[in-house]
Every structure is written in C-alpha cells, then in structure tokens.
Amino acid sequence: MIELENISFDHCLKCTVCTVYCPVAKATPLFPGPKQSGPDAERLRIKNPELVDDSLKYCSNCKRCETACPSDVRIADIIQAAKWTYWRRRTRPRDFLLAHTDLMGFWGTALAGLVNRAAGAGVVRYLLDIFVKIPKERPFPKYSTSTFKRWFRDHGPDPSVHPDQAVYFHGCYVNYQNPGLGRDVVDVLAALGVGVRITNEKCCGVPLIANGYLDRARKHARHNIEGLARAADQAGGPIVTASSTCAYALMYEYPGILRQDNRAIADRIQYLTRFLAPRLADRPDVLKTPVPLKVAYHAPCHLARMGGVVDTVEVLRRIPGLDPRLLHSECCGISGTYGFKKELYPIAQDVGADLKEKILAVKPDLVVTDCETCAWQIEFLTGLRVVHPVTLLAWSVRGGASSPV
Amino acid sequence: MKTIETQVAIIGGGVTGAGTLRDLALRGIPAVLVEKGDLASGTSGRNHGLLHSGSRYAVGDPESARECIAESRVLKVIARHTVEDTGGLFVTLPGDDPGYADRLIRAGRDTGIEIEEIPVSKALRMEPHLNPAITRALLAPDATIDPFRLTMANVLSAVEHGQQALTHVEATSLIREGDRVAGILCRDRKTGERFAIRSRMVVNAAGIWGRRVCQMANLDLAMHPSKGSMLIIDYRVNRVVINRSRPASDGDIIVPGDTVSLLGTTSRTVDYDAIDDLRVDDDEIDVLLKDAENLIPRISRTRALRAYAGVRPLLAASEGKDGREISRGLVLIDHETRDGLAGLVTMAGGKLTTYRLMAEKLADYVAERLGVNRPCETRQAPLPGSEKPVPIRRTSKKFTGVSESVVGSTHYRHGERVHQVLGGEKANFALVCECEMVTAGEVRYAIKTLGARDLIDLRRRTRLGMGPCQGGLCAYRAAGLMEELGAVDADTALTMLAEFLEERYKGVRPVLWGDGMREMEFIYWLYEGLFGLGAGDGSQTETQAPERDVP
C-alpha cells in the first residue's frame, strides 16, 4: 500500500548516528543536524507548524543520514517535506532556473554556443552572482549542441536486432550536456546483446523537489511512470538508468515525498551497474580492451542509499588493466543544485574538502563516479577529469580510438 | 527547632494549594506552603490536562458543568500560556446510542455551554485521523491545560508576592493548642531537617491525602479513591479533544497535550492504602488502546511512551450512603463548625479546571477568619507568563543564533517569561533535551526561579525527558548541568540520575513493546554499558539501575 504520510519519525531511537554522518552538520554549526531537524522537530511541527526551522534550508538532501539510520527513519524526506509544507513559499528566479533542468536544457542546447560562452564570461558570472545569487566561482556545466534524444532518433541502433531489450531512462544531463555518455550506455548494452529503447521522458523531478516545485515534480512523476511502464511492457525488459539520482527518484522519491504510486515500474527499475554486473560476469569476454589507468572511485550518496555501490565496484573490477581505488565514502558537497546557491556554496565547498584531499592522495589518472553533479564538483575541486563507470566499460568494449589512453 | 511564623500554612502543593497560596498573596495575607514531594506531583500532575468546558458533566452533573464553563472561560485568559484552545468533539460511533448527542445538546443549552452539532465531514476535516465511521459529531468549547505549568505559575506568582513554597517538605503533624490548630510540624525529605510553621490557620489542600491530614487531628474524612490510568502516545495524533458521545465510561477520551496525545481513562476503586503506590494494570492498557483505536484507528501503529495513574479525590457527600452519593463537586470542610476544631479547613473534590474557584473559596474562608476583607483578584489577574498574547513568530524574531523550534517551544512553555529563560548569554541556547527542545537556559531558570531540586522536578517544569526517549539522552546532561549550577553535589547528582531512571522505568514498563522496547534496550546499553552506571563496583547506584529488570 502507498503510505500517504511519513510517520517513520515515530521509530527514531534518538541514537544520533544520523547526525554523526551528516556532512552538512559537520561543516556548519548553522545546521542542527538530521536528528534534530527531522524526527525531533517533526513532533513539534505536528503540534504547531509555526515551529518550523529556517535552518532546514541547509539540508542538502544527500540522504547519508538515512543510509546510517538503524531505524529506517526517512529523515531526509521528512526534512524536505517539512520545508515545502510548512514554509511560506518564496519563489526566486534562481531556484526556478535551477529546478527546471529540462527547460534550461532546451534553450541551453538550442543556443549552446551563446549560452556556454556567456556562462564562461566574467561579466555575466559577476552579474549572476550579484543579482541571481549563483556564485561566480562555480563553473557551469556546458550544454551540448545537440540532444541525446535527437541523436537516438536519427542514429540510434535498432533494438530489435538483439535478443533482449531494455528501456533506458537517460535523464537531463545525458540529454542536454553529455549525449556521449548515452551512446556509451547504448554500446555497452549492445555488446551484451541488449537493445535499447527510450521514451519521451521528462526530468525525473529531483531538482524540482530540491527547489520546492513539488506539484510539477508530481506531474513529471506521473508522466514518467506511465511512459516507462508502457515501454517496459512492450520491451519485455527492465528499465535502466545510469544516473544514480534519477534511479533513486524513480524508485524512492516517487512513492516517498511525491506520494505517487510507482508500483507499475518499481520492480523493473535497475541502476545500470546492477543490471550489468551479472551479465558481465557471464560474458567477461566483451571487455576486450585493457584500460590501464589508476582511477579513484567516488561512491555518490544516493547510490549508497540504494545499496548500489557494490555493483559499480564489481563492474569496475572486471575491466582489464584498470586499477580502481575505492575512496572512503564522503559527500562531495554539491548535492545537485545545492552547490549552485550562493548562500550554500561555502558549505558545499567545505563539505567537499575532505573528498578532495582523499582523491589527491591517490594521485589517480582519472576519477570515476556514477553521478553527474558529483562529477562537476570533483572536477572543480581537483582539476582532474571525471568519468562515469559506463564510459570506462565503453572504452573497453569498443577498444581503440574512443579511449583517451 | 527552627520555627517559621506566618499567617497561614498550606499543606499540599497541588494546583489547589498553589492557587490558594497565590490568592492569599494577592489579598496580602502571608502564607507558607509545604509539599511533601514536588509541586504537582500528586493528582494535579496525574490527569488528562483537559480544561473542561463542562460538556462531559452537562448531562449527569449540571452543577459541576456550570462551574467548569465559568472557570474555563476565566483560565483561557488569566492562564493563557498554559492553555490551548483546541476545542472538543463529541463523536458517536456506530453502535453508540445516537440519542445521547441530543441529550448533550439540550444539557448544553441548560448549563450555558455552547455545544453544537456539525456535519461529520467537517469533523473529519478538523481531525483527519478520526475514525471515518462516526455517525454524529458535536463541537464543544473544550480546551487543554498543562497542569504542571499551571501549578508552577501560581506558585511563581505567589513567591513574587513574598510567599514561600517549600517542596520536598512533609507536614508530619499538626500543632494543637486546646481546641484550635496553631501550625504544623514539618520534615524536609531531602535533608531530614525538622522544623515548625506556626500560623493562625492551616489549610488542608492535600487532595486525596487530606484524609491523613485530618487523621493527624483525630478527625475522620471519608474518601473513596478511584484510580484512573492514562497512556501517552508519541506525538499529537489529534488536534482537538476527542470525546465519545456517551455516558462517561472507560477509554472515552483522547486529549492532545503539548507534543503528545493522551488516552484516558479507566475508573477502578482502590484501597485507600494503595494511593501511594499506584500501578497501571495490563488490562487497563488493553482497554485504553482498544477504545482509543475506535476513535483514532492509527493509534495502534503509534508508539506508546508511558502510562501512569492518578486517584480522583472523591468525597462521600453525606456519609454512610455507600459511595454512590460521591460528589465530584468541590467541598469546603469547616472543621470549626463540623468538629469544633478551629484553625483548620479542608478542601476536597473538585477538578483542575475549578482549582481557582476552590482557591477562592478557601481564601474567602481564611480571610474572613483573619478579619481581612480584601476581595479575590484571581479572576482578573493574569499569571506570570500570561500577561498578554504574543504570537510565537514574533518572539522567534527576537532571538538570533537559535532555532525557531527552540524559541517557540520555550515560549509555549513559559509564555512571556521566555525572555528571562533564553535572554542573556548565548550559552543559554545550548540544547539539553532534544526531544522537547529544552535549553541550558531553561534548566537554569527551572532551578533558580522555579525551585527545581532534582531531575524529576526539572521534568515537571520544563518537559525535559517527556519526549520519545523519556529522558534517556538528556538526563545525564541535565544532571551534569545541575551540578555545575551548584544545585546538587556530584554524589547527589549520581543518585538523582539513578532515581530518575527508576522513575522513568516505572512509567515505561507497562508499555514495553515495539519501538519503546528498542528504545529501552538502547538506553540500557548507554547507561550500563557505556557509562557504567550500575557497574559492579559496589557503588550505590548498582542496585538501582532499573534497566536490569528488562525482560
């Protein structure tokens, strides 16, 4: 049954483990931490909604607290829901822009040359900093000149030549900023005999949730649930996604904070490496070209929350020649749109400082992570190139020229 | 022996005694109150905290109903920071006599209580978790009142007018001079010190224990202790008081109180000798849970925090008529007229809601005997903290560097006194109890201004330890702080901690299942495993660590 209300706070033992694991509480005294902001304060908010704390804004929704909690309290959900239920809404143009990744993506790709140049220009950044409160230090991810959707429509391989098929939820990042990663996914799956279909998907909703556009996020959720379910029926296969955050949203944010019935797809969604791990175990031969690189692997918080880190690690270990170094789990700090907000930017950078040190200590050739926003943050923090695990797989599958080695 | 001279000695620091101390203060009559435990540790701290509109009595006891509606209107103003004007619903469940609602509406008209029928759909909107099967709903002007803070505020007001309130001090006997009472002999239960209070009048406001006070003067007072058990639920499952629309019986009320909801109650006759050691029986818990679930189905999925029982101080109105003539109304017993013993007056019966009226009657009586003719002022004079209504949001803006939820909770508890509690040093903002947002400043205030002498006292003044962990995570911090503030020495702090845990365990034991059980295991591990409280080093705390009995 769909739970209409999150009363998991009732199970809290007050053990405080969540607060120990919260990267934001560690970085700033302004945030009292998940225990106090979540289960503790929820009882007070139920008593009187006026008791809602302004400090909830510091929670980055990284969900590390939930991963740590022994009582399965959905702390981050409680905090997110409290923000948007009890706060008086104040809309900011910036939050609107950051939230609507698909809208931004549409114009960003249409006007890629202009937008990318403007986003890099000092004056523009200065103005954005002052008026829109997007910190000038934070580099913008570049928009691609064409979308993944368009490429797939025009050049996508016919899925029916393969014995199995999967529906691929590519997400906004692949569509507007990194279609190459989408092609990597298609290639790796094809090598394993899996044909790819896509749907007319909308943004999974995570940036909308983070910025308080819950109604719009719900609309997206309903659209995606319906479209993906239909496509999965036709394909007779699973739904995969290579974005850990999109995967988390489809599986957990929909029935959780968005209260949408996702049973039509819930059992069929898999984060890509979970889908790949057993298949690569059966067919190690597809990874034909060695990738002789030392890479530092950063596990994104949302993947950890889903228990998906083991799969990615297993997949990386199968790549011949690769020397993957697992980093001690830390939050990178950016948490999606969080690190793009001027007032939160210093916290995001403080949170990321530990990770930066750990990465530099490994002296890797490349950094690997499953999450696009983690990748931006790590590139910014360390100056190193960051790639998705699937890109490494694609190099090994395709061999030759596509690899940077 | 030390002797305190005063005009009036009051025995009992329940709400009646506290109210009387204040009433006398406002009339300029010096008085000293003694309480054998803590303020509101008797029946005053063991009830539902319902500010009766009188609706529950309207059908059967119109006299009490009229008192309640009049007094509740007064308290909603003079004690506004301890009152929440929630409103109350009387709901008819399928199978209940639907005619009772009609009788109730009629009785409301007769007694002047605004009881109106509302559509079931409206009731469900007001109270979303209510059983959707209800067939009728009446709305009544019920409210909730915090008995601890009400009692404290009365004492605080009195003390600020120069009265004395001595807690943990027991009246052991009466000083008699011929056929009049001239004071009391006392013993401080914390220090063992004995002393006398000489006064022209002694007020017996000892509630159910009033019979024992009378026995000190070889007088008899027939009392019929009737035990009522209640259960506290982790969070507020309801916003308004929910009553079952039927003649009073077990398990027919759910009261939202501060951060929790309270399920009430049962009614069982107990031996008079059992009043000092009340236990909640397992079958009472079953009754309370089952009946409450009929009203709010989700109760069964909510964590129960603790259970406790109180005794109704009912008096046989005319003796000899086998208990049925029991009065819930308030009764002033003039021992001079009744027993030929001057200088002693007993107040019995009544309710939390009518405490002010009882205090007024007592003070009227006392003032007349002492030849003072100043009228009662408590009908108008607001209690400390209740001077004027201030919205929480406005208070929150006055403090920076501390969460809105902390300021708001403090404001809720202390009204306008929030500025004394949190003002001054930033160190006051440090949180001690995170479930109920009790700060170091509040602990200090409770000790210095509200006279807390141990952790259990602290709980009554602040709600420290009343949340889901029941003090497990804050008791040791508070004990340390009390030692730092010079309220207790280090050894006492440890004993106090053990006593607190023991008290906690008593309350939690009847509801040990599910999450409550996990919590108990965790706290047990924390104190015994991590802190070594009760470690086998022969320390006094060893045998007292209550978690040892966890099955």
Ligand SMILES: Cc1cc2nc3c(=O)[nH]c(=O)nc-3n(C[C@H](O)[C@H](O)[C@H](O)COP(=O)(O)OP(=O)(O)OC[C@H]3O[C@@H](n4cnc5c(N)ncnc54)[C@H](O)[C@@H]3O)c2cc1C
């Ligand atoms: C289960 C239950 C539910 C109730 N619910 C409500 C409700 O919702 N609303 C409402 O209005 N009323 C309610 N009542 C009634 C209400 O609680 C009592 O009427 C009221 O609290 C009585 O206060 P009191 O001061 O007279 O007595 P108490 O609070 O009992 O005060 C007497 C005090 O005297 C002290 N004492 C005794 N002997 C000595 C001594 N020798 N020396 C020094 N001190 C001594 C005791 O320690 C005690 O603290 C309820 C009662 C019960 C039992």
Ligand code: SF4
């Ligand atoms: S989601 Fe992340 S930032 Fe928010 S409370 Fe949990 S651990 Fe802290």
Ligand code: SF4
């Ligand atoms: S980790 Fe879970 S159980 Fe422990 S305090 Fe946090 S929310 Fe409560």
